[in-house]
Amino acid sequence: MSSIEHIQKEFEEAVEKVRKSLSSESIQTLKVKYLGKKGKISGLMRSMGSISPEERPVFGKAINKLRDLANDSLQNIQDLLQHQEIEKSTSYSSLDPSLPGHRIPTGAIHPLNRVKEDIFSFFTGLGFEIERGREIETDWYNFEALNIPPEHPARDMQDTFYIDDKVVLRTQTSNNQIHVMESRKPPLRIIAPGFVYRADSDASHAPMFQQVEGLVVDKDISFAQLKGTLYIWVRHMFGFDVKLRFRPSFFPFTEPSAEMDVSCSLCKGKGCRVCSQTGWLEIGGCGCVDPNVFQKAGIDAEEYTGFAFGFGIDRITMIKYGIPEIGLLTANDNRFLRQF
Numbered sequence: 363m364s365s366i367e368h369i370q371k372e373f374e375e376a377v378e379k380v381r382k383s384l385s386s387e388s389i390q391t392l393k394v395k396y397l398g399k400k401g402k403i404s405g406l407m408r409s410m411g412s413i414s415p416e417e418r419p420v421f422g423k424a425i426n427k428l429r430d431l432a433n434d435s436l437q438n439i440q441d442l443l444q445h446q447e448i449e450k451s452t453s454y455s456s457l458d459p460s461l462p463g464h465r466i467p468t469g470a471i472h473p474l475n476r477v478k479e480d481i482f483s484f485f486t487g488l489g490f491e492i493e494r495g496r497e498i499e500t501d502w503y504n505f506e507a508l509n510i511p512p513e514h515p516a517r518d519m520q521d522t523f524y525i526d527d528k529v530v531l532r533t534q535t536s537n538n539q540i541h542v543m544e545s546r547k548p549p550l551r552i553i554a555p556g557f558v559y560r561a562d563s564d565a566s567h568a569p570m571f572q573q574v575e576g577l578v579v580d581k582d583i584s585f586a587q588l589k590g591t592l593y594i595w596v597r598h599m600f601g602f603d604v605k606l607r608f609r610p611s612f613f614p615f616t617e618p619s620a621e622m623d624v625s626c627s628l629c630k631g632k633g634c635r636v637c638s639q640t641g642w643l644e645i646g647g648c649g650c651v652d653p654n655v656f657q658k659a660g661i662d663a664e665e666y667t668g669f670a671f672g673f674g675i676d677r678i679t680m681i682k683y684g685i686p687e688i689g690l691l692t693a694n695d696n697r698f699l700r701q702f
């Protein structure tokens with residue numbers, strides 16, 4: 363019996379020591395030393411055989427009691443260690459785990475991209491393909507092939523960014539028309555979206571803005587089909603009660619040409635500040651492809667006809683959402699962007 367008492371005393375001292383410098387290793391070592399297969403308490407169990415049968419029940423009971431005590435003590439310091447670790451991980455003065463977390467700001471689709479995606483899905487639904495072209499373009503594709511001769515005012519240094527005499531930042535996405543017509547045979551139905559550049563900047567003009575252009579080339583294409591296509595698009599974009607108006611105009615690459623207006627969505631055509639009291643907002647230009655353009659792109663103008671249209675994505679977005687300044691679209695101001 364004295365050996366049981368001796369081991370118990372020794373164990374209790376060891377537990378106290380471990381308690382003072384708590385670590386999972388020291389707890390494990392203690393466990394192995396006393397309760398492991400070759401541990402001291404297990405050793406006492408094995409020595410039962412050498413005890414006289416009369417003493418055995420008392421001896422056995424005492425060993426069981428010691429083993430339970432050892433298990434409890436080890437569990438106890440194990441809990442203590444775990445508690446200390448939790449305390450340590452949350453006790454930095456700057457950290458208050460009871461505070462709510464920071465909300466991670468989520469993005470939203472930019473209104474320009476929203477309108478662009480809408481245009482893409484609408485026209486691809488009509489069987490148009492999307493063609494992106496180059497933004498740095500030669501004089502030929504940006505001007506000459508589009509029937510804009512060297513003396514044309516659009517070529518003025520005031521209006522165009524020149525890289526050198528023969529290379530410009532494209533002033534419209536129509537350069538794609540020529541590339542597509544040169545490389546593919548009609549029938550063609552494309553839309554060409556992208557950035558275009560003008561040396562111009564005020565409340566409604568930016569030096570870089572986005573355009574989308576449409577081109578259809580086939581046999582028997584007429585202005586009536588152009589009007590029909592744009593009418594369903596305008597209703598899709600601005601709603602069923604919108605009106606579309608064509609005004610005769612001039613563009614070097616179309617003949618006849620027209621400018622397109624939609625009825626002002628703010629005043630419903632009555633006249634307001636946004637539409638300069640006219641009741642109409644201009645959204646872009648259009649027309650039938652000029653035979654000179656066909657000829658320069660190598661398409662037989664006797665056999666094929668076509669129409670083209672172009673509008674500013676920025677302008678459409680401003681009209682659709684009632685945005686008064688074009689600069690807001692690129693200002694990267696979250697207070698503005700969060701409204702969409």
Ligand SMILES: [Zn+2]
Nearest residue numbers: 626629634637
């Ligand atoms: Zn108006």
